[in-house]
Amino acid sequence: MGGPPRRLSPDEEDFVIRTATTRPSKLGRPFTRWSLRTLAAYLRKVHGRVIRIGREALRCLLRRRGITFQRTKTWKESPDPDRDAKLDRIHRSLPAQTQALHRYLCWRNTNARHPDVLAAQRKERARTRGEKGHSLGRTPPQ
Structure with a gap:
């Protein structure tokens, strides 16, 4: 194959993937999600092994392995037992035009x-x- 030789061994690639799929807070980092920049910086300073990888190479590796750093959509459910009745009352009070816009959106x-x-x-x-x-x-x- 063409191109420069790979700089990471398969074992190092597996280590990168394991690190990327672990929450940063479990590894002692003060944030909840990795970015390419923070993950690359962390990999350069891991005790016991130094993995030098640029952000673009890191992004390509993660993409090959099916990992993306897109935010997940989260929501909270209400513990209120009357939640559905209250939402129905709100929806019934909305004008028809607002309801149609809501359905369209x-x-x-x-x-x-x-x-x-x-x-x-x-x-x-x-x-x-x-x-x-x-x-x-x-x-x-x-």
Whole structure:
């Protein structure tokens, strides 16, 4: 194969993956999630072994192994036993237009890659650009 030889052995790669999938707080770090920068810095200072890896090489290694550092969506459930009744009362009190907007936004968020959503987003961007005068090289009004 072409390219430079690998700098990390398979054992070192496994160590990087184990570290990346461990919460930083369990390793004595003062944060809850790794970033590429903090993980690379931690790997350079691990006691007993020094792993020198750049952020881009680290990102590629993690991607090959199916690991991404995207935030997970979290939510909290209410312990209130009357929660559903209260939410129903709130939803019934909302105007019909607000309810329709809420239903649309829920649909749009679950179907973010739907062709209709993408077309509407393109149309909105074109309208906004037109209002700002960015089309056809015109300068926007002051």
